[in-house]
Amino acid sequence: MQFDFGELYRQENLAEKGQKLRVFGNLPYNISTPLMFHLFKYHHIIQDMHFMLQKEVVKRLCAAPNSKAYGRLTIMAQYFCQVMPVLEVPPTAFKPAPKVDSAVVRLIPHQVLPHPVKDLYWLNRVCSQAFNQRRKTLRNALSTLFSAENLTALGIDLNARAENLSIADYARLANWLTDNPPEEMNKPEIIDTDD
Structure with a gap:
């Protein structure tokens, strides 16, 4: 490609x-x-x-x-x-x-993106991590990126699974990560195992 x-x-x-x-x-x-x-x-x-x-x-x-x-x-x-x-x-x-x-x-x-993100890397990363472990709750699947408190503050149900969030939810998570990247986190290439 x-x-x-x-x-x-x-x-x-x-x-x-x-x-x-x-x-x-x-x-x-x-x-x-x-x-x-x-x-x-x-x-x-x-x-x-x-x-x-x-x-x-x-x-x-x-x-x-x-x-x-x-x-x-x-x-x-x-x-x-x-x-x-x-x-x-x-x-x-x-x-x-x-x-x-x-x-x-x-x-x-789209002429205008309905849910713009600040950095596509984080949208791709949070989606990959959530869906690569789609049977886990988001609290567990995203634990290396978000604390339970962060997810709750962002309006995410801790017992939800990857398929329960909307695109707007994923955009909100990605934008939060852009502003609050996990410590000592480089941006490694995302390995695609889901899609």
Whole structure:
């Protein structure tokens, strides 16, 4: 995932033309999530994205809190974009038929982020840590980042689990961490095991 969409935007003089990139494709399922995370970095120069994906990935992109499909991918996608399922595509639509169902999804980057964070690192970090231990309560899953008192002060139920928080909740946690980073904490690369 090294292609610089910003360079393409500049080479095509799209800003001067008042245009943004439109991205679409039938994504290889094994790289769809990393590719979308890469594209989210360019949300400000993308008009829309339309992808055919594995149906389960589309469910995760569109999920709401308190569901099994809700996860880090959901939060990051909905942080940057309005996500809309377009249609489902059965395996019989392909020759040879794949072993999975497919679906088309539309992602339209927000003009103004509804829940802006000061540092995306912390949003990614808190989501990764919470969802990598999604069966634990947030009090336990996030104990290296927040004290119980901090979580309570931020309006977080100590018995809640990762899937119970809204995107606004995660943004609030990330902004608090930006202002109050854990002592002696460097920003190591986040290892993705959930999405």
